[in-house]
Amino acid sequence: MKFAKVLQETLNAEDIPQEWVLAAIQYKALKKYIGKVVQELKFLGFEQNAMKLLIHDSEDTQSKVIDVDHDYNPKNPVLAEYILTKAMDNGKSGHSIVPMLKITIDYSEQLNVTDDQMSTITANIKKKIESVLSVPSSKRTQTSLREELRTQFQDLNSNNNSRMQSLDLLETLNINSDSDYDSSGEERIYEIREENDEYKLSPTTSHVNSSRENSPPPPPPMKSTRMPSIDDSLSDTQEEPPVKQRKQEIYIMLNSDVKFFDMLNEELESLDHVREDEETKMITQITDLSQTVSSLVAPGKNSRRSDLYLWRELFRIYLDSEVYFRYNDVNSSAAEKNMEQIKKNLEQFLENVNKLQILTQFKQKKSLEAFNEFIKMNFHLLKVLEYQYLNSEAFRKILKKFDKQTSLGVQSKFPDLVLTDHIFFSGKNLAKTICYIMQDNLITLVPQLEDYTCPICCSVAYKPIRLECGHLFCVRCLVKMKQQRNVNCPMCRYERAIELASGANLDLEAMDIMEKYFPLEVKAKLKERSTEKYSDFAGNRDNKCNVS
Incomplete structure (x- = not known):
């Protein structure tokens, strides 16, 4: 059964509170946004396989080139880097996530990209970017002229096909100082918009909304550098030309990825509220229960009516059952138990209690009521843990699906970015928190021999x-x-x-x-x-x- 169906069926269960259902991660809605992100990338000419080849790992010093079928590392003239940052709120880092797709075209005269797949990708990207950015007519004329001279140039140097494609791409995207596009440098940030079921790419400058104030700064205006002419290439066939490094950076803000991360962030905040509320309720329940048990086991004149020894035996069996985690295990992650094991341990605890017939030996009616409240609280904690686990899985799987469909690598970036913002991630294990409070406030009321x-x-x-x-x-x-x-x-x-x-x-x-x-x-x-x-x-x- 697919995870989306399992999640929906679990949330539709009768014993799940409505506020929990509303706060849960909306897996299906997030999947729709992922589909739209894929369409926007296709609009830019970035197919999934192309992104795998061009994606850049910012944590690595070198570009990461990935191919499913072959292991090779050709020099890559086009790199795509997906950047996630936090928006600024009154001079401080806020909670909103600002995604940005940075495309870098790096060209050198000695760059030689001979791989057929890479050559095809760079050519396709060049055509798509050229069409959506509406290159000025002078540029188009220059490009057309170079297309007409391509055949003559290829006849003289047929080994430089890939270099020619990369050169065309760079020159098409290059914004020199005489162009309107280079007056401030800000128009190298573009934004995808959806109008009448069609995508459009337009420059964005001062109208960028506040949620994107912390977006990466636009690159400085590029200095004009003379491109090698055809005559130069013809005359220098005997000598190696000097290496000339040229780079063009373009920042593109997608539309649907912003909505995806905003929705996911809002759901994490809702989950934080659910956890805080449930933790507060359970602490209150433990405090009330401890007062009741304290009166039932208090030593005094009415020792004949005291259930002290029965409650001691109950808590001893409970501690020996290690319902939620192993107490003596140093490794906290290894000590934690899964939901099925916790449920089995709780049922085993009840079975041991019934086997010893402890409940029938209670001398006070309130003892049985307090015990039922204790069991109810434990099963409610189990339900909270199941809910938390289900949303953790939904969070992990939706990021994994995002990466699988887009190859943008958010599975490791996004959790690290929001780690300190949500107790859903940074908070202590809920089971341990409640168990420690239960042990300090309740179980220690009856000292163990x-x-x-x-x-x-x-x-x-x-x-x-x-x-x-x-x-x-x-x-x-x-x-x-x-x-x-x-x-x-x-x-x-x-x-x-x-x-x-x-x-x-x-x-x-x-x-x-x-x-x-x-x-x-x-x-x-x-x-x-x-x-x-x-x-x-x-x-x-x-x-x-x-x-x-």
Whole structure:
């Protein structure tokens, strides 16, 4: 099934809010703009294969020449560079994208383009640009004259066919100082307009709208350079002529690509608002739920009615399920899970809860209501993540389709340009953000036994001693270690940590938490300690009392 159909069916689902549907990336509408961009490029004479040959990678120091069928690097007299910049808004960089197609014709007398495909492309571009730019009659006359003399020139030097075509193209597009086109240099920026279903290319100067104020500056007026005459070419057949570099740059503003990027930018802003709104709502829900759970697990006189141990077991199963990502994975991208896996983990969590029959053991009705709210919040987060993933895919695929149809290379340029403008890209992973808030505000309300367990005896570390290195042990285990002359920390081998410990190392805060939230474990620990002390005392009595 095609992605456009999958996207539409997902957005048409009943459980998708209408504001989400309106904010989603309009994939089909953007595809129509891509089709119009293709038509505008064809109007200029740039077919898709031609663009692959002529496109220039601005990040590379050399021109990038790509051919699907052959691997070769001929010198390219015509380069097309697609430039994306941000418009200026009150002297600052705004959010609007200004696209510009820069065409550069670079000519040297020693330039030799022999490839048939390149020669054909340069000839076609020359004809198209010449027709749409309405070259002055004097230029047309000069061009016609050169066409008439072409046959005589080719008879003398038949190996310079490609050079002749490039020379014609350059001379046709060249604007010397005597021409009206070179008076200010600004008329080398042209704009495509659609009138009565027809495309027209016209110069644009002061009427350029504000969204294009940051467009690349027009090139400086080109100095007049004498073109090599036919007589020169005939007389210099024995000698190599001096190299004369000449370059012509033309900036063309397409029509539909501006609409494409404006629409995509607006949709990204809408997605930013959706994410911000949903994140705010979920944080509010977590805060409200944490207050409810706090009242249900609070230690006090009504301990018999408390669901403390049941909620602890629920949160332990939830953490072990690692629903959204793996907690101990250093690589954040590898730790994240896909939508199918998240949904499966949530269902597995519910299955484990039902298997242990925890819900039927709740002593308070509010506990069941709070648990249902907790599950509802998790599935809503899953829906938000699915929506975010779907739009991320739509964004990636529409840029990929733009490049596939036009060969303009926006797939890497556009995301980098708008990266800092949208939390859709630059914001932290939504699942991690919500999970961290959930863990800080909700799950930590019920301390887990693992965080207060002595690593030596593996039971609650009651009367906890925190060593200089920070590790926590119960006092009984440390006394035994010291009796056995083990004075270093058993966890990190911190030297003399046990020997230096004293009553000042008693962690009163941790002991208070243990007494409040682990009353059964503390009671069992004290009983175990009493039994152990009695055993030690009874074991040291080697001789029994004899009554005579």
